[in-house]
Amino acid sequence: MSLSGTGTYLAPTPSTTRHPWHPPAPSTDPIASGHLLLRNTLTGKKEPFVPHTARHIKWYTCGPTVYDSSHVGHARTYLSFDIMRRIMSDYFHYNVLYQVNTTDIDDKIILRARQNELMRQLEEDASVDFEKLKSMAKEALEEAKAKSEEKRLAIEAAVEEAKANNDSRARTEQEGLLEQHLVKMKNLDKDEANIVEACNVSSGGDARANLLKAAKSVLAEKLDREKGHLITDHAVFNAHARKYEREFMEDMEALGIREPDVLTRVTEYVPKIITFVETIIEKGLAYKSNGSVYLSLDAFEKAGHNYRKLNPAGPGGAATSEAEMAEGEGALASNSGSEKRNPNDFALWKASKAGEPAWESPFGPGRPGWHIECSVVAGDILGETVDIHSGGEDLKFPHHDNELAQSEACFGCNQWVNYFTHTGHLHIEGLKMSKSLKNFITIRQALEHNTARQLRIMFLLQAWDQPMNYSDQTIDDARSKETTFKNFFREVEALVRDDYLAQEVGWRMDEADHKLSDAYLAARQLVHESLLDNFNTKEAMTAMLKVINEANTYLRAPNAKPCILLLRAIATYITQILKVFGVVNGSDDFGYGGDGKGDSGNGAGAEPYIGAMVSFRESVRNAALEAAKGADAKAAINAILQICDGLRDNELPKLGVRLEDRPTGTMWNLEDPEVMLREMEQKAAQEKEIQISKLEKQLIAKEKELEKVKSSMVKPEDLFRTDEFKEWDESGVPITMANGEAVSGGQVKKRKKAVEKQAKMFADLMEKSGNNPQELLDSTQSEVDSIRAKLSELSL
Structure with missing residues (x-):
């Protein structure tokens, strides 16, 4: 303070010169600098994520081909992208437009729909009695075995040829195909055993129905070979697709996956698909042949485009194998080699054969190729630049590479998608979970034994872009982590339930409190850095579980005087992150609610009664424990203790009340009765x-x-x-x-x-x-x- 000689205050003279300021040194680490890194399949490494338009993300995800029930492998893909989408929008606060497409016309759908229709007709055909059905089943089985053996010999010959040519890539591919085919042969052996058993019963009762069920796989294939061309009604294919489309959406809802912002179907885009194909033809990058239309890879590359960006294999796809081409053309493809200018060219439009749905087009009656659909629907909704395109690992080639090629051909650009993300395979018993291998578990079967939360936690504990095993161990680990979170939330709720303002302790920070607060801040930092590092939810979960472990140690310390506000802050933060991950959804009592009741408010208003019961039980229990020290009343006292434990273990759980006996007293919490049961x-x-x-x-x-x-x-x-x-x-x-x-x-x-x-x-x-x-x-x-x-x- 400046005073004159008379005591009058003199204001300081304003200065235009500021004192020196020393700025912190900027970090060269992209994560420390707050940049999101995303593993981009286009480059094979993690790249800084930069949206085309600031804060806006246009995101496309390949949806299901709705020919059968979705399995846990699909759950892995769509749950992983749901988690990533939630982090993008709820944590990093990007504006996300998320599109999913449903493939409702495809070779697999056509085959399965025809087969199911033919089996339905057979089932209703009264002229086919049990004896005739036995003859048909045995004949179909022998044909299937002969066909399977022929394929085995062909693959083994291809393996030997690859060895002789020192072609390691072809050898690896063929050996993988052989391993898968041997699994299919074992499945055929199981079918044979079931057919033999079903045939060796009397013809009465359910014998015919049981035989139809046992022989369905081989009979369906035989019937389709013989009569598939007779199924021409579009309604058969539409009904099949709609059934599994609805089932898929119900499965996604059951898993807690957010609905997309835009949902499209291929069959509703056929006119725009035709226009899209015409544009590519007009540019000289595609050609008509026998009613089909193929993208010309030679013309495409001559125009300055690149092919096989996701799975590079040399100029013009020269290393594309027969197996890859067969997969790209689909199960119903004819021998189209003579129709193509280059054997690696792929179909944009397929001429329909008998037994396949068809739409009129300038190229002749036909249907969209497998890959064209995604290009058209994504291009229509998201435009000529897509920020993120996602799908499963098995779609990289040929589907996504071909999709990129035809989109860049149509739009005249060299990079239609900026970031491609692919989830790793889900394995079971050492092989990729696959319907064709019959080693899959449907989403509905998985949800019979595990909750949607447990499945989500299981995937959060794995790297989204790496293969993983689905096993009892991985799901047990998820259950264990779920329990750890839940117990911590309940513990904090019990502490907060009391009036901390009236307490004599917890108003200062001791050494243990400082240690916990440091662990809390370190956990927050690690969670943030992990999410910036390619959505590393595994490390983020580990960081949160670690601070919970620190908190539990802190609470169990002798003469602990817990800092309730700090514990509440930890529980609130972890709940917020689990909400971002979709683990806490607000519809149940999982997570910390901040008021000691959880999110659901289960048992609201019952606290005084529960408290009185707990107090009574605790008094009886303590008296019994004291009396148990005397030998004479030991048996009676033990009986009282058993009654008390019965109340805790058998009766109160039915009411949604959890009791835990601690050295410091009995802690109670409200819980979902179904969970406790x-x-x-x-x-x-x-x-x-x-x-x-x-x-x-x-x-x-x-x-x-x-x-x-x-x-x-x-x-x-x-x-x-x-x-x-x-x-x-x-x-x-x-x-x-x-x-x-x-x-x-x-x-x-x-x-x-x-x-x-x-x-x-x-x-x-x-x-x-x-x-x-x-x-x-x-x-x-x-x-x-x-x-x-x-x-x-x-x-x-």
Whole structure:
């Protein structure tokens, strides 16, 4: 303060010169600088993400080909992209326009729809009795086996050819195809066994229906070969696609996956597909041939475009294998080699054959090629520049590479998509989960045994762009992590339930509090950096679980005086991130609600009654524990304790109340009754398994004991009293064989030792049984029977 000599305040003279400021050094690390890195399949590495228009993202994801039920492999893909989309919009706050397309006309749909229709007709055909059906099934089976064997030999020949040519790429591809085909052959063996079993029953009752079910796979293929061309009604194909399209959308809803902003169908875009193809023809990059239209790769590359950006394989796709081309053309493709100028050219429009749906076009009646659909629907909605295009690993080539080519041909650009993202394969039993291999688990089957949250957590714990295994271990790990989160939230809710302002502790930061606050800030930083680093949710989850572990250690410390506001901040933050991930959805009580009730408000208004019951139970329990120290009342006290535990373990869970006995007292929380009942069932099942295992071990030991008693009951002098021998010495050792020959000295010595050993066993038995071995035998047999009965009862 400046004062004059008279005490008058003098204001400081304003200065135009600022004091030096030392700016922090900027980071050269893109993540530390706040840049999102995204693994881009177009480059094969993580690249800084830069949207075409600031803060706006146009995102296209290939949807399902709706020919059958979706499996957990599909769940892996769509859940992974749902998580990434949520992070983009809810965490990084981009404006996302998200489009998904449904493929509702495709070779697989046509085949499956025809086969199902032909099987339906067969089922309703009264002229095909059981005996005739048996003949048809056996004939179809033999045809399928012959066809399968022929394919095996062809693949094996291709493997040998690749070896002879030192073509490692072709060899790897063919060996993979062989492995898959051998799995299919095993599945055919299973079909054969089922068909044989179904044929070897009487013709009455459900025999015909059972045979139809057992032989469906081989019969459907045979019928389609013979009569597939007769199925021409578009309604058959539409009905099939609509059924599985609806099922897919219901599955996505059940998994908690957000609906897309735009949902398109191929069949509603046929006119625009025709226009799209005409544009490519007009540019000289495609040609008509026998009613079909093919993209000319030679003309495409001559025009300055690049082909096979996602799965590079040389100029013009020269390394494209026959297997890859077959996959690109589809299961119903004819031998189109003569129609193409280059064998690697692919169809934009397919001339329809008998038994296939057709639309009129300037090229003749036909249908869209497999790849053209995505180009047209995405181009129509998102335009000539797409920020992100997503799909499963198996779509990279040929689908996505061909999609890129035809889009860039039509739009006259060299980069239609800026970032391509592909999820890794989901494996089961060492092979990619696949309908053709029959090693898949449908989404609905998975949801019968696991919750949508558990499946989501399982995928959050894996890198989205890497292969993963679906197994009991991965889902058990997800359940365990779910429990860790849930228990922590409930713990904090119980602490916050009390009025922390009225407490005498928790108003300062001690060493333990500082350590936890540092762990909390470190976790937030690691979560942020992990999400910037290619959506690394695995590391983000690990960071949150680590700080929970730190908090649990902090709470369990002797004489802990928890800082409730800090714990509440941790629980609130973790809940916010889990909301971003879609783990917490607000429709249940998972997550920290901030008021001690969770998100659902389950049991609102019941707190005073629950508190009174808990207080009463705790008083009774404490009194019982104190009285249990006296020997006289021990049995009665134990009974009281069992009643208290029964209330905790059996009754309150039905009301959605969870009690936990702690050294500091009883903690209660509200919970979804169904969740608690499920936990009770799982716990009972685990206890049952433990009990069975224990009884099985007891049975093995007791059976050994029983055999020992039986063998010990033989008197030593009777051990070798058999027809094998004629004479014995006074101790029962055989000296003459039945044929009159003398037992050799070595054998006599050996049997003498056996008799001496038996004598000791017999003496021990007599001592142990009080000279009543039969009674011991009977009691041991009774114990064995009792254990077997218990095992039998538990196995029901």
